[in-house]
């Protein structure tokens with residue numbers, strides 16, 4: 001579906017399609033424990049967030065050079081453009097690369113080779129959001145922010161991702177304070193698998209402007225009322241929720257009720273190579289499976305520009 005939209009919840013490493021993974025493995029002499037793309041695709045039957053993350057981190061081994069990150073980003077941007085994405089705020093996970101000996105500079109410079117010319121080449125404006133891995137230590141997050149200092153002109157904000165349960169937002173208070181002092185915008189995954197209290201904590205302790213996922217807010221009427229009152233955007237990822245079994249089937253997704261409640265919802269693809277679709281595919285899926293009409297789909301597209309870290313004139317051009 002090609003309704004113009006902004007994508008606000010997209011992990012660039014989660015756009016690694018099996019074909020590109022094998023191409024990069026061959027180029028870099030990296031052995032993958034799968035014979036071919038169809039065997040790899042069979043590994044995409046996930047039980048929960050952790051079972052997905054295991055494969056997501058394993059496949060990153062093929063990303064080694066600036067050119068790899070450039071190719072990865074260009075492949076995403078081409079697919080996103082074909083599905084109506086006009087603006088993309090792109091997450092990346094530097095700690096997952098640094099741990100493999102691939103430095104911050106390789107990742108950011110490589111991504112920038114694609115993002116720097118994305119408006120001309122793909123018709124998509126872009127921003128980068130650097131995520132901290134919440135299952136790593138608070139000290140590691142602080143070191144990562146330090147390593148990013150030479151590249152802050154290319155990074156709009158910070159986020160928090162990876163295994164949620166047992167790693168509450170409060171663990172990252174200090175690094176979020178430091179990020180805010182550097183002028184960085186703040187978002188965090190919360191309420192994907194974790195409880196509604198993690199959403200409250202992300203708002204109160206980390207000072208985030210948007211909640212990534214936020215799905216489990218529906219368990220707390222008090223929290224829903226607050227999110228509605230304060231117009232806090234939620235970056236929902238419907239196909240991701242089905243694949244990671246947060247909801248049983250898409251027809252059970254609370255998105256329609258969340259819109260009816262007045263929540264500022266957006267629809268995004270999360271890790272599209274793993275979860276069965278890009279931004280337009282997510283819009284199409286909620287249209288078909290949740291029976292959302294034209295008005296609701298336009299509202300979701302409008303919300304995506306309202307919730308973006310865009311200047312107002314860019315926002316108007318994006319519509």
Ligand code: ES4
Nearest residue numbers: 011161162189240270271
């Ligand atoms: C992620 Cl779906 C999801 N949740 C948390 N962390 C992530 N990293 C990449 N995809």
Ligand code: ZN
Nearest residue numbers: 009161189270
């Ligand atoms: Zn995510």
